Amino acid sequence: MHHFYNAPEHLVSELLEGLAMTASVTLSDHRDARIVMRADWQPDREGRQQVALISGGGSGHEPAHAGFVGQGMLTAAVAGDVFASPGVEAILAGIRACCGDAGCLLIIKNYTGDRLNFGLAAERAREEGYRVETVIVADDMALPETPQPRGLAGTLLVHKMAGYCANRGDDLEAVHQAARHMIERVRSMGMALSSATLPGQEASSRKTPELGLGIHNEPGVRQVTPENADDAVSQVLEALGRPDSGPWVVLLNNLGSCSPQEMQVIKRACLDQLGRANVALLLGPAPLMTSLDMHGFSITLAPADDTILEALSAPVQAPAWPTAQKVHDIETFSPRFSQQPPAGEGRHDEAREQLIARLATTLKKSEKALDELDAKVGDGDAGATFAAGANAVLKALDEGRLSTGEDALLASELGHLFATAMGGSSGVLLSILMTSAAQELEESAGWPRALQAGIERMQHYGGAEQGDRTMLDALIPAIETLANGNSTDAAAQAARAGAEETGRMRKAGAGRSSLVPEQALDGVIDPGAEAVARLFETLAGRDAKD
Known part of the structure; x- marks a missing residue:
C-alpha cells in the first residue's frame, strides 16, 4: 500500500x-x-x-x-x-x-x-x-x-x-x-x-527533474x-x-x-x-x-x-480558495537573551572548594566507566557528558568564578554552568536541579531541603520518577537520607543501593534506556545513577572507583 x-x-x-x-x-x-x-x-x-x-x-x-x-x-x-x-x-x-x-x-x-x-x-x-x-x-x-x-x-x-x-x-x-x-x-x-503515480499503478520511472x-x-x-x-x-x-x-x-x-x-x-x-x-x-x-x-x-x-x-x-465561500495575502518586508525584533550573572563575586570558602574539586575529579576519572555502561543501554556518551560538566567546574574553581562561600549564589552559578557546559538532557536536568535549589537556599533552606525541591522540578519537567531507571533512583534516596538528619556515609549507602537496584530493573520508564530491549538492561547499572553513587561516596570520604 x-x-x-x-x-x-x-x-x-x-x-x-x-x-x-x-x-x-x-x-x-x-x-x-x-x-x-x-x-x-x-x-x-x-x-x-x-x-x-x-x-x-x-x-x-x-x-x-x-x-x-x-x-x-x-x-x-x-x-x-x-x-x-x-x-x-x-x-x-x-x-x-x-x-x-x-x-x-x-x-x-x-x-x-x-x-x-x-x-x-x-x-x-x-x-x-x-x-x-x-x-x-x-x-x-x-x-x-x-x-x-x-x-x-x-x-x-x-x-x-x-x-x-x-x-x-x-x-x-x-x-x-x-x-x-x-x-x-x-x-x-x-x-x-518526479511525475505523478496514478491510482492502482506502479510509481512512474521518471525521476529526473x-x-x-x-x-x-x-x-x-x-x-x-x-x-x-x-x-x-x-x-x-x-x-x-x-x-x-x-x-x-x-x-x-x-x-x-x-x-x-x-x-x-x-x-x-x-x-x-x-x-x-x-x-x-x-x-x-x-x-x-x-x-x-x-x-x-x-x-x-x-x-x-x-x-x-x-x-x-473579494471574499468567497469556496472551501479551497486561499486567502489573498499582501507582501511586505520582513519585520524583526531583538530578543533578550539571558545575561550571565557575575560569577565568583560572592564569598569564597577554601574547604568547600576542595570538596567540590574532589567531586568533580571523581566524575572526570569515571568518564570511561560511565561511557561503557551507557554503551550497553544508551548512546555511550554519559561519561563524556558528566566529564564535560566536571571540567567546567574545575576550570571555574581555578578562575575563582564560583562563590563557594554563599549557598544560594553557588547553586545559581552551578546551574548556569551545567546548562552551558554539559550536552544532552543531563546538563539541562542538573541545571534545573541547581537553579531550583538556589531559589530555596535564598529562603534559608538547607542544602538537603533545597535539593529535594530541585528534584521535584526535575521530575516535573523531565517526567521521570523513582523506579524509572535513571539517576533519580540514586539521587532521591540519598537526599532523603540527608534530609532526615542522617550522615553523608548513610546517604552514600542509600545512593549505592539505589544505583545497584537499577541493574535489576528490566524496564526503563524514561531516557534512551526506555527504547532498549529488556534483556539488554539486565545486570547493567544506569550510568546516571552510578555517577550519583560515586559522587556521594566521594562526599562521604570513600575512595572513588576508576
Missing part, C-alpha cells in the same frame, strides 16, 4: 463525497454524471439574475475543480475520471442543473478532451435553448511556440474573476468578456522532481538539474520571461507532494527574485491545481491592476 486509497475505481466518487460532507455543495446522484453544485443554487431563482459558472475536467487535480464551487466562484464542477475529461452527457446535465435565464459560462482548460466534450455540450445546450458561452484557458508557458498551450493553475484566476463579476450581477456578455481578458493576461510554469511538466503526467519541455530551491525558482521565472517589473499577482501552487517546508522556501525565493515591492498580492502557497502526488510546484503570474486586485481579494 503506497497511498490511502480504497479501490481505484471508486476514488473520484469517494473524494467528492468527502468534500460534500463538510462543504455547502450538493452532489448529483447518478454515477454517470459526477456533478458538484452549490447547495444554495436554483436555476429558476439565483439563475434568473446571476450567470452560472461551470468548470471541470479530469480528476486528480484536487482541490480543483470541486473545491472552488461556492458563492463568488463556480456554480458547479463536472468531474471526469482521473486525468480524463467528463463525458458530454455529464457536462450537459450540469448545464441543465445550473443554467437559468441569466445564462451560463463554461470555463475550459485547453486539452483536446475538455475542449471537445465541453464544446459539444455547449452546442447541444444552445440547441435546447440555453444561453451558453465558453472560454478556453491556455496559460502554460512551457511551449511558447505551440499554437495550443495547456491550461494550468492560471485557470483558477479565471474562475475567480468570472465568479466575482457574476456574483455582483454582471450579465453574460460582461462575465464572458472579463474571463477572456483575464485569460489573455495570465501565464503559468511548473517544475517537478523536469521543467514545464503537464498536469496529466506529460513530459516536461526539458530535463533540468536545479542545484537548490533558489535555482529551481530562478529557472521557472526565467521560463516565464523573467518579469522584472510589477506589480504582479502571484499564485504559488503545490503540484501535490511538496512539504509545507519546501513550499515556504519556494515562496521566499519567488518573492525575493520577483522583488517584494513588485508583488501586490500572493495566493498560496497551497495545493490548488495538483497532479496527484507529483513532487513539484508551479508559479502563475498576472498583472495586478485595480480590477484584478479587487476581484481576487
Whole structure:
C-alpha cells in the first residue's frame, strides 16, 4: 500500500463525497454524471439574475475543480475520471442543473478532451435553448511556440474573476468578456522532481527533474538539474520571461507532494527574485491545481491592476480558495537573551572548594566507566557528558568564578554552568536541579531541603520518577537520607543501593534506556545513577572507583 486509497475505481466518487460532507455543495446522484453544485443554487431563482459558472475536467487535480464551487466562484464542477475529461452527457446535465435565464459560462482548460466534450455540450445546450458561452484557458508557458498551450493553475484566476463579476450581477456578455481578458493576461510554469503515480499503478520511472511538466503526467519541455530551491525558482521565472517589473499577482501552487517546508522556501525565493515591492498580492502557497502526488510546484503570474486586485481579494465561500495575502518586508525584533550573572563575586570558602574539586575529579576519572555502561543501554556518551560538566567546574574553581562561600549564589552559578557546559538532557536536568535549589537556599533552606525541591522540578519537567531507571533512583534516596538528619556515609549507602537496584530493573520508564530491549538492561547499572553513587561516596570520604 503506497497511498490511502480504497479501490481505484471508486476514488473520484469517494473524494467528492468527502468534500460534500463538510462543504455547502450538493452532489448529483447518478454515477454517470459526477456533478458538484452549490447547495444554495436554483436555476429558476439565483439563475434568473446571476450567470452560472461551470468548470471541470479530469480528476486528480484536487482541490480543483470541486473545491472552488461556492458563492463568488463556480456554480458547479463536472468531474471526469482521473486525468480524463467528463463525458458530454455529464457536462450537459450540469448545464441543465445550473443554467437559468441569466445564462451560463463554461470555463475550459485547453486539452483536446475538455475542449471537445465541453464544446459539444455547449452546442447541444444552445440547441435546447440555453444561453451558453465558453472560454478556453491556455496559460502554460512551457511551449511558447505551440499554437495550443495547456491550461494550468492560471485557470483558477479565471474562475475567480468570472465568479466575482457574476456574483455582483454582471450579465453574460460582461462575465464572458472579463474571463477572456483575464485569460489573455495570465501565464503559468511548473517544475517537478518526479511525475505523478496514478491510482492502482506502479510509481512512474521518471525521476529526473523536469521543467514545464503537464498536469496529466506529460513530459516536461526539458530535463533540468536545479542545484537548490533558489535555482529551481530562478529557472521557472526565467521560463516565464523573467518579469522584472510589477506589480504582479502571484499564485504559488503545490503540484501535490511538496512539504509545507519546501513550499515556504519556494515562496521566499519567488518573492525575493520577483522583488517584494513588485508583488501586490500572493495566493498560496497551497495545493490548488495538483497532479496527484507529483513532487513539484508551479508559479502563475498576472498583472495586478485595480480590477484584478479587487476581484481576487473579494471574499468567497469556496472551501479551497486561499486567502489573498499582501507582501511586505520582513519585520524583526531583538530578543533578550539571558545575561550571565557575575560569577565568583560572592564569598569564597577554601574547604568547600576542595570538596567540590574532589567531586568533580571523581566524575572526570569515571568518564570511561560511565561511557561503557551507557554503551550497553544508551548512546555511550554519559561519561563524556558528566566529564564535560566536571571540567567546567574545575576550570571555574581555578578562575575563582564560583562563590563557594554563599549557598544560594553557588547553586545559581552551578546551574548556569551545567546548562552551558554539559550536552544532552543531563546538563539541562542538573541545571534545573541547581537553579531550583538556589531559589530555596535564598529562603534559608538547607542544602538537603533545597535539593529535594530541585528534584521535584526535575521530575516535573523531565517526567521521570523513582523506579524509572535513571539517576533519580540514586539521587532521591540519598537526599532523603540527608534530609532526615542522617550522615553523608548513610546517604552514600542509600545512593549505592539505589544505583545497584537499577541493574535489576528490566524496564526503563524514561531516557534512551526506555527504547532498549529488556534483556539488554539486565545486570547493567544506569550510568546516571552510578555517577550519583560515586559522587556521594566521594562526599562521604570513600575512595572513588576508576
